[in-house]
Amino acid sequence: MRIDDAFHECVLAGKYRLAGKRSTNPVSVGDLVGVNMDKIPLVIEQIEDRKNYIIRKSVNLSHETHIIASNMDLVLIVASVAKPRTSTGFITRILVTAEAYGIPAALVLNKSDVLSEKETAQAKELADEFDFLGYKTFLTAAISKTGIEPLRDYLRGKTVLVIGHSGVGKSSLLNALDPGLNIKTSDISKKHQKGTHTTTFAEMHDTEFGTKIMDTPGVKEFGLVEIDPRDLGGYFPEIRTLSKNCRFYNCLHKDEPDCAVMKALETGEIARFRYSDYLSILETISSDKVERR
Ligand SMILES: Nc1nc2c(ncn2[C@@H]2O[C@H](COP(=O)(O)OP(=O)(O)OP(=O)(O)O)[C@@H](O)[C@H]2O)c(=O)[nH]1
Ligand SMILES: [Mg+2]
Ligand SMILES: [Zn+2]
16 A cells, blocks of 8 residues: 555455445545555555544434545635625634634635726725634635635645635636646636536645645535534634633523623624624524434
């Protein structure tokens, strides 16, 4: 058995197929695997323990999970204020998962060239807010290669997962970062066909600037897996800090007396959209928990 990084078509050993029953994909992009090269077809016989991974429910209400990628240094969320719009809730769900697994995360707001004046102001406001929370944020237009250089510098030397809705321009962004990649993106004629996913499987790309980038198919929804309601506030940097001043150590910041988070809402110290995203995530994961019993 030896481990290398060339392209080989493989099948997965039966023991992993069975062990991963709750997961739709026992092996994911980013996994380090050991392959038996003496068999035809080649067989993945060993999956190294993961340093980290990003996981979601395979579809809403499902008990099956989907590992989007493993072993990364950074989660790069690609979003757009319009065409298609990404909600702050979607962004925050991914950020929460990254926080839960201790993975640094950053945000790209792409398609800055197609935004109205009002939408441009919204994008800037969002960028400031997420930057303030400690998530580096970039405003880009992949097609006109605007804002690409600072992003390239930031990604240098890292192994990066790129994630976001279909059509926000993930693959286009990778091509803008390294034109040599020449990844397939949807063309104008396909743009209006709903539900078209241009990238159909996750793939790791080596760039000429020393970054390994995992491009993934667009995800419509991001259902959280294994996040305890009591831990949720700890995955919001601002709530984590504020909650030290709540009266109860296990405050859910919902309706408890002397809650520092709710007070901060009145003074504007915490953004309203973040607090409402917190509450809606809290509600879904709390009802998930009841359902599982
Ligand atoms: N105007 C404009 N169009 C863009 C930009 N980035 C991407 N596009 C266009 O948006 C469409 C979707 O781009 P893709 O790169 O295929 O999107 P994707 O996120 O990889 O989509 P999936 O692979 O389906 O997840 C294509 O028609 C691109 O040309 C941008 O910054 N500005
Ligand atoms: Mg794509
Ligand atoms: Zn509280």
